Amino acid sequence: MSAGLFGLFDDIATLARMAAASVDDVGAAAGRASAKAAGVVVDDTAVTPQYVAGVAAERELPIIRKIAIGSLRNKILFILPAALLLSQFLPWLLAPILMVGGTYLCYEGAEKVWERLRGHDEQHLAVEQGPDAEGSMVSSAIRTDFILSAEIMVIALNEVADEPLIPRALILLVVAVAITILVYGVVGLIVKMDDVGLHLAERTSPLAQRIGLAMVRAMPRLLSVISVVGVVAMLWVGGHILIANSAEVGWHWPYDTVHHWEEAVHDAVPGLGSVLGWLLNTAISALVGIVVGAVVVAVMHFLPIGKKHQDTVAAH
Secondary structure, rough: OHHHHHHHHHHHHHHHHHHHHHHHHHHHHHHHHHHHHHHHHHHHHHHHHHOOOOOOOOHHHHOOOHHHHHHHHHHHHHHHHHHHHHHHHOOOHHHHHHHHHHHHHHHHHHHHHHHHOOOHHHHHHHHHOHHHHHHHHHHHHHHHHHHEEEEEEEHHHHHHHOOOHHHHHHHHHHHHHHHHHEEEEEHHHHHHHHHHHHHHHHOOOHHHHHHHHHHHHHEEEEEEEEHHHHHHHHHHHHHHHHHHHHOOOOOHHHHHHHHHHHHHHHOOOOOOHHHHHHHHHHHHHHHHHHHHHHHHHHHHOOOOOHHHHHHHHHOO
């Protein structure tokens, strides 16, 4: 009896060790997958604050919370199951779908450039028009986040493609939750920096007051810089998605050419070659993004089919 009981305890301990090892493996794999997607995570973090630029302070965190919930819903309910199913049964469809998403990102970035050239600022309209415009702004942010989230999840998926289905799903779930918390936690800290500055400025310490005032004064410029970085990020990531996945659908020239130029720069400048090569790749991706985005903006604004679509959206 006691031998059987001790045997049962031993089996339970063995299972517990196996479960702990599995959890460690999932965590480690999720960490590797998240690291590979770090570039897109930075882009996601840069894009989001522009949606609360000019918004009243009491509405900043509620808007970010809505976008974060929408982002998590995108990842868990739509992107994760779709990515798992496609990778399991139709892996060849991932690249074309990503290219459609990349084109949309190029359009979003080019559309914002076009709006600024026309002197049209969507954020100020949101402040003036209230809840309806705010809802439209949140929806726009969630749509943009969907593309960036899809890119993050697909990059993570590629890193764990050899894992069985269940561990692969768990790893992607960990990545989805962790990256959403990271991105929108950082965004929340950025947009509330002026409130922290005001709190410091009210303290009796002269040093705290100076730091607080400096933070308050820096906030408008920081948000302006982040807004520009967000637009550039959309163009850069969109262009990069198109270049990287063109080879996956059979058109190798764009990716091979950019890769060849990047390698040439890398080899030509010892020490700084990797940084310069990355900058070259980024610049070309952004150029592709603005060209493709400009074409789509032209179609949407000046051709009958695009104007008809915009009129339909406006009517709803």
